[in-house]
Amino acid sequence: MIKSTAKTALLASTLLGATAAMAETTLTIESWRNDDLALWQSQIIPAFEAEHPDINVVFAPSSPAEYNAVLNSKLDAGSAGDLITCRPFDASLALYDAGQLADLSDLSGMDNFSDVAKSAWQTDDGAATFCVPMASVIHGFIYNKEAFDELGLAAPETEAEFFAALDAIQADGNYIPLAMGTNDQWEAATMGYNNIGPNYWNGEEGRLALIAGDQSLTDEQWVAPYRTLARWGAYMGDGYEAQTYPDSQNLFTLGRAAVYPAGSWEISGFNGLADFEMGAFRPPVQNAGDECYISDHTDIALGLNAASPNAEAGRIFLDWVGSSEFASLYANALPGFFSLSNHAVDMEDPLAQEFVSWRGDCHSTIRSTYQILSRGTPNLETETWNASVAAIKGTETPEDAGARLQEGLASWYEPQQ
Amino acid sequence: MQFPRIKWHIVVFLAPAVLVYSAIMIFPLFNTLRLALYTEVDQTRLFVGLENFRTLFGDPLWSDAFWNALWNNMVFFVVHMLVQNPVGILLAALLSHPKLRMAAFYRTAIFIPTILSFVIVGFAWKLILSPLWGIAPDLLDVVGLKSLFQPWLGREGTALLTLSLISVWQFVGIPMMLTYAALLSIPDEILEAGECDGITGFSAFWKIKLPLILPSIGIISVLTFVANFNAFDLIYTTQGALAGPDFSTDILGTMMYRTFFGFQLQLGDPHMGSAIASGMFAVILIGVCVYLFGIQTRLRRYQF
Numbered sequence: 001m002i003k004s005t006a007k008t009a010l011l012a013s014t015l016l017g018a019t020a021a022m023a024e025t026t027l028t029i030e031s032w033r034n035d036d037l038a039l040w041q042s043q044i045i046p047a048f049e050a051e052h053p054d055i056n057v058v059f060a061p062s063s064p065a066e067y068n069a070v071l072n073s074k075l076d077a078g079s080a081g082d083l084i085t086c087r088p089f090d091a092s093l094a095l096y097d098a099g100q101l102a103d104l105s106d107l108s109g110m111d112n113f114s115d116v117a118k119s120a121w122q123t124d125d126g127a128a129t130f131c132v133p134m135a136s137v138i139h140g141f142i143y144n145k146e147a148f149d150e151l152g153l154a155a156p157e158t159e160a161e162f163f164a165a166l167d168a169i170q171a172d173g174n175y176i177p178l179a180m181g182t183n184d185q186w187e188a189a190t191m192g193y194n195n196i197g198p199n200y201w202n203g204e205e206g207r208l209a210l211i212a213g214d215q216s217l218t219d220e221q222w223v224a225p226y227r228t229l230a231r232w233g234a235y236m237g238d239g240y241e242a243q244t245y246p247d248s249q250n251l252f253t254l255g256r257a258a259v260y261p262a263g264s265w266e267i268s269g270f271n272g273l274a275d276f277e278m279g280a281f282r283p284p285v286q287n288a289g290d291e292c293y294i295s296d297h298t299d300i301a302l303g304l305n306a307a308s309p310n311a312e313a314g315r316i317f318l319d320w321v322g323s324s325e326f327a328s329l330y331a332n333a334l335p336g337f338f339s340l341s342n343h344a345v346d347m348e349d350p351l352a353q354e355f356v357s358w359r360g361d362c363h364s365t366i367r368s369t370y371q372i373l374s375r376g377t378p379n380l381e382t383e384t385w386n387a388s389v390a391a392i393k394g395t396e397t398p399e400d401a402g403a404r405l406q407e408g409l410a411s412w413y414e415p416q417q
Numbered sequence: 418m419q420f421p422r423i424k425w426h427i428v429v430f431l432a433p434a435v436l437v438y439s440a441i442m443i444f445p446l447f448n449t450l451r452l453a454l455y456t457e458v459d460q461t462r463l464f465v466g467l468e469n470f471r472t473l474f475g476d477p478l479w480s481d482a483f484w485n486a487l488w489n490n491m492v493f494f495v496v497h498m499l500v501q502n503p504v505g506i507l508l509a510a511l512l513s514h515p516k517l518r519m520a521a522f523y524r525t526a527i528f529i530p531t532i533l534s535f536v537i538v539g540f541a542w543k544l545i546l547s548p549l550w551g552i553a554p555d556l557l558d559v560v561g562l563k564s565l566f567q568p569w570l571g572r573e574g575t576a577l578l579t580l581s582l583i584s585v586w587q588f589v590g591i592p593m594m595l596t597y598a599a600l601l602s603i604p605d606e607i608l609e610a611g612e613c614d615g616i617t618g619f620s621a622f623w624k625i626k627l628p629l630i631l632p633s634i635g636i637i638s639v640l641t642f643v644a645n646f647n648a649f650d651l652i653y654t655t656q657g658a659l660a661g662p663d664f665s666t667d668i669l670g671t672m673m674y675r676t677f678f679g680f681q682l683q684l685g686d687p688h689m690g691s692a693i694a695s696g697m698f699a700v701i702l703i704g705v706c707v708y709l710f711g712i713q714t715r716l717r718r719y720q721f
Contacts (some may be wrong), residue, residue, distance in 0.1 A: 243549060
């Protein structure tokens, strides 16, 4: 008798538990940001679940290098999570075209984002948006404030001041003026060409004209950045040709270099490593008072798996990703990853504040090669790495580099033919 | 008339090896060759015959990169043939000298890099040669030759040669061991007979030992050829998939990897990648055939 009562009680509790579980929906997030696991579990997910107790959220990241391959096979096999972290441009567009990402154009949270912010996760005609923008990274220069104070230098605003400062640092001899190497190639293009370039091609104006075919890579505004990069080589450390990306990071955080051409994602890492005060200045303009343009690159977004059985709950979560609460949570937990929304976000990190303040003074644009133009072979992004390195080393003239890139682009991109 | 009985035990004993080898070697090989004949348009796979190969060899964008990679591969191979194998034979000759003390220690020390992972070798040498933290510039400074130091891995002119020599350093143990084994198998009577005829020391090596180990050297050459044309790991770990600077260290393996799996913003193209892999296969097949039919059959063998 007692036994059977116990059995019934057990059975009843299981049933109750099952009904409770049925009322709850569990959302799984696919991501490559395994560095952020703790942040999602301790801050973001509890904040969301407090508002929506009926929805459970699980953050399930894989390693960055494997993410695209893992995600694609999971999507094909039908075992992918409900929410998909989106890479910018073609990788995600291919998923949308294959019907694996849902169209989110009608999501109300989308109204909180500008067109530039959404451009990385839209079809070419802008008709459909399939991921909610989460964060961007801004390019500029991080500098060693103590070194600048020692030499009586101020953060440069114009190109002339920039090179004058580098000259002064070099003449002093205590610091390597610029912490950058060409061994890994991408820094030359990402932190070099696409960092200083927008000031030459006027940001979005030039980038869109290039996509439309109205400007070409042999035009002065696209060649001139290479000419400036060619002057950088003299200020980089001995043997910069074999200097890797981690080498440059260490060189700067150990206090051996004065200026680091940067992306804002470095901020949290540098904060932990550098024991001197850091400052940041934006890419220098030609003449004082010129309009300035910064690379405010759309980097990460969140989309909805088209095959997800929990689409309703998924949309609720995505709406929340577009809210000001999420924007401020994310931006403060990860200084250097800036919210793409139109909400005003207060950040505590001074370096991150400096970076994001440029949005108010300058026009934002994204890296010139990322949208559409790197779709063919030869790949314009990779070619730009190569050309930027060649410019710094002086192994190819800026004009030749421009002509080579234009020839490669025109070989497959119709508007440029 | 009686049929010969099937020898079942042979089938049973061969089966595991044949099955495993077919599943993980033969099938993927032929599937790669087959994949090279297709392309993908709008999410569907289309048969295009030899179109991929026409692009690879006809379109200057592809063919320049392919010939560049093949040429770099040749250089990589030639450096191994000119440095690794002669040095390996020399070391083996020294090790087999009866009066050498601590031969076992040297043999082990020289062979150890061979069993290290490419990642460790690549990373260690990158650090040794680093202009910032490396030990190479300091060592040169000690002997007053600092001016000779260059960022070798970062210069177009020296990167490939540097990487070839790193690979030589890693694998010199293999020709050494194979030659050493061949040298040990030469009977003493032959050498003693030579001594009676006044052939000793250095000339004994040239006139007696070397001809006797030629078949081993042939095998070593083929192994070097196949390994070098399949090489990928060392370049990838030190220079990345882009095989910089300016593709000066790009070999067929890295080019195939970039094309097949994609790189940065370039989406992967398994079909063009397979075409390159088929090209690699053809190069290695031709090389091995030239050796088998052109050299191996002409080598004279000696029975002891």
